[in-house]
Amino acid sequence: MNSNMTSPSGLSGCVSASLLAGLEAGRPAAVPERWWEQAACAGLDPHMFDDASPRARAVCRGCLVRVACARDQLAWEEAYKVRRRTRVGMFGGFTPYERAAASRRARGVA
Numbered sequence: 001m002n003s004n005m006t007s008p009s010g011l012s013g014c015v016s017a018s019l020l021a022g023l024e025a026g027r028p029a030a031v032p033e034r035w036w037e038q039a040a041c042a043g044l045d046p047h048m049f050d051d052a053s054p055r056a057r058a059v060c061r062g063c064l065v066r067v068a069c070a071r072d073q074l075a076w077e078e079a080y081k082v083r084r085r086t087r088v089g090m091f092g093g094f095t096p097y098e099r100a101a102a103s104r105r106a107r108g109v110a
């Protein structure tokens with residue numbers, strides 16, 4: 001779990017289903033309650049996830065809990081209506097811009 005992560009509190013809301021749909025194929029159906037304990041980024045330099053570096057994306061792509069990570073971050077950002085410019089870090093392999101675009105699509109905003 002990278003240091004930009006917020007509490008994985010299980011917030012529900014208008015989670016960007018389209019962004020998550022592509023991730024869920026081939027992933028375990030059951031997500032452990034404390035999924036962050038299996039984060040591939042645990043122990044890595046958290047600053048590596050501050051931007052869209054290819055190395056950070058590669059770590060996320062191989063992460064077993066990528067879906068849970070992306071889902072919880074999107075839910076949190078959408079619940080608190082976090083604007084694109086104030087979204088930070090890479091979560092689930094998605095940049096702030098990609099998450100903001102997915103949220104806009106989910107809300108039907110171009």
Ligand code: SF4
Binds near residue numbers: 001002040063066070
């Ligand atoms: S998807 Fe990326 S940011 Fe999320 S837990 Fe896995 S490695 Fe960390």
